[in-house]
Amino acid sequence: MDFNISADPPQVVEFRKEAAAWIAEQFKGHEHLRWSASWSTREDDDEYKFRRGLAEKLGAKGWLFPLMEKKYGGAELTIDHQMVLETELFKYGLNLSHTFYTLARIVAPVLVRWGTEEQKAEFLPAITKAQICVWQVLTEPHGGSDIANCQTKAIRDGDDYIVNGQKVMVGHHLPPDYLWTLVCTNPQGKRHENLAWLHIPANLPGITIQHMNLMMGIKNAVFFDNVRVPKKYLIGGENNGWKVASTHMELEHGGDGRIAVDPLIERVVEYCRNTHIDGKPIIEDPRVRDLVAEMTIELNTLRRFNQLIYWCRFAKKPHPYGGPQQRYFQRMLRLRNGERLQGIMGADALVQNLSVHEVIDFEYAVRTGPGQLHGGGTLDTDRLIFARRLGLGRPTKETAPETH
Amino acid sequence: MDLGLTEDQEMLKKVAADFVKAEVPAHQMTQWYKNKQVFRPEIIKKAADLGWLGMMLPEECGGAGLAPMDCAVVFEQLGHGPVPGPLFTSGILSAQMIFEACTDAQRKELLPALCSGKSIVIPAIADKSAYWGAEAVETRLSKTPRGYMVNGTKRFVFDADAATSFLCAARTEEGKVVFLLVDAKAPGVTITQHIGFMISMFEVRFNNVAVSTDNLLGSSGANWATLENALDKALPILSAYQVGATQEVFDITCEYTNSRVVFGQLIGRFQRVQDHCVDISICLDTARWATYEAIWRIEAGLECRAGVHEAKATASDGYYHGTNYAHMVWAGPGTDYSHPMMAHSVLAHSLYQYLGTPGHHKRLMVDALYPRA
Numbered sequence: 139m140d141f142n143i144s145a146d147p148p149q150v151v152e153f154r155k156e157a158a159a160w161i162a163e164q165f166k167g168h169e170h171l172r173w174s175a176s177w178s179t180r181e182d183d184d185e186y187k188f189r190r191g192l193a194e195k196l197g198a199k200g201w202l203f204p205l206m207e208k209k210y211g212g213a214e215l216t217i218d219h220q221m222v223l224e225t226e227l228f229k230y231g232l233n234l235s236h237t238f239y240t241l242a243r244i245v246a247p248v249l250v251r252w253g254t255e256e257q258k259a260e261f262l263p264a265i266t267k268a269q270i271c272v273w274q275v276l277t278e279p280h281g282g283s284d285i286a287n288c289q290t291k292a293i294r295d296g297d298d299y300i301v302n303g304q305k306v307m308v309g310h311h312l313p314p315d316y317l318w319t320l321v322c323t324n325p326q327g328k329r330h331e332n333l334a335w336l337h338i339p340a341n342l343p344g345i346t347i348q349h350m351n352l353m354m355g356i357k358n359a360v361f362f363d364n365v366r367v368p369k370k371y372l373i374g375g376e377n378n379g380w381k382v383a384s385t386h387m388e389l390e391h392g393g394d395g396r397i398a399v400d401p402l403i404e405r406v407v408e409y410c411r412n413t414h415i416d417g418k419p420i421i422e423d424p425r426v427r428d429l430v431a432e433m434t435i436e437l438n439t440l441r442r443f444n445q446l447i448y449w450c451r452f453a454k455k456p457h458p459y460g461g462p463q464q465r466y467f468q469r470m471l472r473l474r475n476g477e478r479l480q481g482i483m484g485a486d487a488l489v490q491n492l493s494v495h496e497v498i499d500f501e502y503a504v505r506t507g508p509g510q511l512h513g514g515g516t517l518d519t520d521r522l523i524f525a526r527r528l529g530l531g532r533p534t535k536e537t538a539p540e541t542h
Numbered sequence: 543m544d545l546g547l548t549e550d551q552e553m554l555k556k557v558a559a560d561f562v563k564a565e566v567p568a569h570q571m572t573q574w575y576k577n578k579q580v581f582r583p584e585i586i587k588k589a590a591d592l593g594w595l596g597m598m599l600p601e602e603c604g605g606a607g608l609a610p611m612d613c614a615v616v617f618e619q620l621g622h623g624p625v626p627g628p629l630f631t632s633g634i635l636s637a638q639m640i641f642e643a644c645t646d647a648q649r650k651e652l653l654p655a656l657c658s659g660k661s662i663v664i665p666a667i668a669d670k671s672a673y674w675g676a677e678a679v680e681t682r683l684s685k686t687p688r689g690y691m692v693n694g695t696k697r698f699v700f701d702a703d704a705a706t707s708f709l710c711a712a713r714t715e716e717g718k719v720v721f722l723l724v725d726a727k728a729p730g731v732t733i734t735q736h737i738g739f740m741i742s743m744f745e746v747r748f749n750n751v752a753v754s755t756d757n758l759l760g761s762s763g764a765n766w767a768t769l770e771n772a773l774d775k776a777l778p779i780l781s782a783y784q785v786g787a788t789q790e791v792f793d794i795t796c797e798y799t800n801s802r803v804v805f806g807q808l809i810g811r812f813q814r815v816q817d818h819c820v821d822i823s824i825c826l827d828t829a830r831w832a833t834y835e836a837i838w839r840i841e842a843g844l845e846c847r848a849g850v851h852e853a854k855a856t857a858s859d860g861y862y863h864g865t866n867y868a869h870m871v872w873a874g875p876g877t878d879y880s881h882p883m884m885a886h887s888v889l890a891h892s893l894y895q896y897l898g899t900p901g902h903h904k905r906l907m908v909d910a911l912y913p914r915a
Contacts (some may be wrong), residue, residue, distance in 0.1 A: 139611055140544045141838045221543070397543075407912060422915060424905075431904035434911065435832070435852055442831035449545045459823070467824055521820050522813065530799050530819055531810025 197267030211266030233398030292321035333379030353509035393461030395448025476507030558619030575885035580626035590659035604657035614782035621786025643764035674898030702744035720763025781857035829860035
């Protein structure tokens with residue numbers, strides 16, 4: 139067994155030097171923006187612009203999707219190259235997944251799995267090169283976790299779909315280029331068989347986007363009012379939306395894996411070393427050390443779950459309950475860590491406008507504990523899927539949808 | 543990165559799994575645990591024949607010369623039993639301690655007998671149950687004209703009934719902790735089983751027990767740091783055993799949800815019941831991957847102490863809490879001492895305490911990561 143994520147075989151030794159130097163160059167003058175590890179909805183324009191810019195530069199080199207074919211915007215490199223890029227990026231608190239305010243990491247593999255050759259050629263490069271921002275647009279006002287009960291209608295009219303309806307709690311504070319969404323093609327049709335997946339240009343007439351101010355930050359309501367969407371934007375074919383959704387959700391719900399390390403614990407320890415009470419750093423306080431121990435173990439556990447899923451995904455080994463397990467654990471862990479952070483640093487954990495940039499993330503970490511319990515489906519749906527994959531109370535174990 | 547087992551490890555896993563099925567069938571194991579007669583010399587003999595005593599020791603010492611992960615694969619399967627007896631206590635912990643502490647001559651004298659099962663050496667470390675560490679060693683070692691005299695009472699000595707000798711921690715007249723071997727049959731040694739919600743735990747009393755100076759490990763009895771080095775190698779193997787035991791609890795519990803019918807349907811259909819299984823699985827996989835990672839760090843020659851403490855903490859926590867979640871699923875039937883769940887329950891509680899609680903190891907983990915000023 140080998141957990142080493144930086145065991146460079148000879149063919150990537152030079153590549154690591156090249157990648158490290160290149161990333162260092164990009165960060166010159168932006169060092170304060172490191173450590174923005176998680177895909178975030180913080181409304182920080184500097185961070186947003188820097189990360190979008192960095193993503194676009196990575197994309198131009200094919201490095202956002204190093205394994206993908208060049209014609210789709212990849213670099214046709216190996217998994218070892220991908221691991222070099224991941225590990226070099228997380229020296230700056232970033233990683234290839236979920237960090238660049240676009241859902242490329244999910245959308246691209248779904249397009250590879252379900253898109254036609256024409257669609258891949260047309261849509262993939264802009265996504266994989268991070269030239270555009272795609273929002274996942276799934277939740278509806280009355281649907282919640284039950285996304286198959288989709289009320290947004292897309293009724294075929296010649297070579298177009300006419301889309302009407304509303305999605306909520308999606309995106310972030312700056313606008314998208316495309317909306318990646320599930321629609322209902324036949325309200326009278328059988329559940330799961332009356333759905334379609336659309337990749338909708340966000341500038342089509344009839345689309346209105348309104349901010350929603352939520353615990354997790356700015357999200358949006360998207361209104362579709364007789365939006366005419368050409369059929370070339372239909373992904374996966376007629377009435378096949380649920381299968382596309384299944385691949386999408388498997389990737390979204392933990393099934394994509396990660397080898398990046400959450401930098402939270404290091405920053406907590408840094409805070410504890412720099413914060414003195416009665417002349418002593420609080421890292422010496424046994425009560426604080428116990429909380430640090432709990433955080434360390436759970437963050438290590440999450441890292442190992444992510445690493446296992448990543449390995450299974452790229453070594454093509456089945457791990458059917460890995461995704462929902464990771465997702466349920468991650469959500470509960472965030473909630474517990476929110477309380478631990480408050481136990482360690484008191485009210486500092488709730489303050490957003492302290493002068494130290496790093497502290498902002500503590501507030502974000504606390505707020506997103508309860509705030510992220512449900513994004514993309516509640517944690518109860520995670521446990522439900524987990525149980526199905528374990529085969530509890532059913533004759534067979536449910537398999538995971540394909541993610542590669 | 544490769545998170546799978548090698549072909550050889552898959553083979554070891556199968557051999558160990560077959561051994562457990564053949565030698566420790568659930569109905570028999572349950573009776574042993576129920577009657578608190580878990581030391582089965584015949585099983586230890588067979589295990590010794592397979593090379594499972596002193597597995598990690600080099601061949602010249604009588605061991606199998608296996609890597610820690612190979613050994614963990616076997617112990618994980620033994621945990622499925624859970625196979626009782628001194629395979630860990632004598633075959634891993636004492637073996638490593640003797641190997642770490644002893645001179646070449648002592649190794650050659652002691653270890654081949656330990657590996658063949660002829661001698662069974664049981665660690666008897668702490669006098670106080672409420673703490674794990676050098677501070678809990680109170681047994682006194684006093685000089686006599688012909689050697690030493692040992693006086694003290696060890697609590698919570700795991701597998702003491704199997705001992706031919708004890709690897710005893712004692713405090714010298716100068717207050718230093720040293721380690722020595724004490725013959726289990728020596729005059730003045732009394733072994734009494736602890737009665738209660740635990741298994742295979744004993745009080746071992748040393749009352750004016752005379753020992754020779756040759757019985758000290760190494761030239762001067764080694765020290766607590768020697769034990770810590772031995773524990774670095776041994777604790778992940780105990781963790782692997784607990785992981786296997788938790789896996790067994792998880793497996794039998796999931797199976798039960800697919801056969802037990804109440805309110806007109808399988809209990810596996812109830813989301814509350816599913817939630818308990820989900821929680822066991824998280825206990826299990828938390829421990830499993832912490833254990834594997836710690837072992838990988840050992841094999842890769844990386845700093846491993848924090849990871850070792852993390853493995854012990856999560857494996858003991860995982861077995862304990864995983865078993866408690868399983869009790870929520872099994873309800874009444876799982877509380878019968880004739881049920882396999884009760885063997886796991888008493889063992890989970892015993893191993894939660896054995897060699898330090900999870901809370902203790904979590905603190906040691908933080909001390910290793912962020913040393914105190």
